[in-house]
Amino acid sequence: xAGVTQTPRYLIKTRGQQVTLSCSPISGHRSVSWYQQxxxxxxxxxxxxxxxxxxxxxxxxxxxxxxxxxNSRSEMNVSTLELGDSALYLCxxxxxxxGRVPGELFFGEGSRxxxx
Amino acid sequence: xxxxxxxxxxxxxxxxxxxxLRCNYSSSVPPYLFWYVxxxxxxxxxxxxxxxxxxxxxxxxxxxxxxxxxxxxxxxTKPSAHxxxxxxxxxxxxxxxxxxxxxxxxxxxxxLSVKP
Numbered sequence: 001x002a003g004v005t006q007t008p009r010y011l012i013k014t015r016g017q018q019v020t021l022s023c024s025p026i027s028g029h030r031s032v033s034w035y036q037q038x039x040x041x042x043x044x045x046x047x048x049x050x051x052x053x054x055x056x057x058x059x060x061x062x063x064x065x066x067x068x069x070x071n072s073r074s075e076m077n078v079s080t081l082e083l084g085d086s087a088l089y090l091c092x093x094x095x096x097x098x099g100r101v102p103g104e105l106f107f108g109e110g111s112r113x114x115x116x
Numbered sequence: 117x118x119x120x121x122x123x124x125x126x127x128x129x130x131x132x133x134x135x136x137l138r139c140n141y142s143s144s145v146p147p148y149l150f151w152y153v154x155x156x157x158x159x160x161x162x163x164x165x166x167x168x169x170x171x172x173x174x175x176x177x178x179x180x181x182x183x184x185x186x187x188x189x190x191x192x193t194k195p196s197a198h199x200x201x202x203x204x205x206x207x208x209x210x211x212x213x214x215x216x217x218x219x220x221x222x223x224x225x226x227x228l229s230v231k232p
Binding site for chain 2: 004031032033035042043044045048050055056058090092094104105106107108109110
């Protein structure tokens with residue numbers, strides 16, 4: 001069974017540009033979450049999508065957005081890039097449909113974004 | 117608000133020695149608790165989780181953790197370290213609230229080094 005696939009794995013952008021990152025979840029998983037990992041701030045929750053709807057959102061500015069398609073694939077977009085957006089962006093998928101008990105999150109290898 | 121504190125950003129042990137990685141949490145309600153491991157240039161992999169029931173949880177690769185509500189702790193242990201255990205370990209919590217399963221709050225991580 002294929003794991004969570006993130007593309008691209010590495011990318012370099014300049015300040016002011018925008019970027020789109022893609023995540024293909026494990027087949028059958030309907031929940032996709034995004035996290036930002038930096039040396040200074042650690043792992044921070046960006047947002048979660050389930051059945052094409054944003055279910056949860058972290059404390060990030062509106063420059064960070066995402067969406068989920070009917071096949072559960074998800075994209076996140078960062079507009080007007082800043083130097084501080086340089087990070088590893090991790091996507092995780094889960095079987096958990098709803099309710100309180102969390103399903104196991106399966107993480108992809110991440111997309112490493114460098115902003116110059 | 118929930119938070120997670122991992123005591124010690126770096127822990128070094130000798131091969132065959134006990135591994136103890138400390139995690140304390142703060143939460144308004146008893147949370148669900150997780151330990152993840154991250155190897156260089158890879159995503160996160162779930163080691164173990166506590167949701168309800170037995171407070172001593174066994175995970176993969178010989179790791180286990182004990183939920184102690186009175187101490188608000190969830191320390192990770194392994195009786196005998198192996199060189200392959202060298203990695204970064206993250207403690208995380210999520211709230212047992214409807215539709216919050218995809219949102220994890222992570223600690224800052226503990227890098228484990230294993231000396232031959």
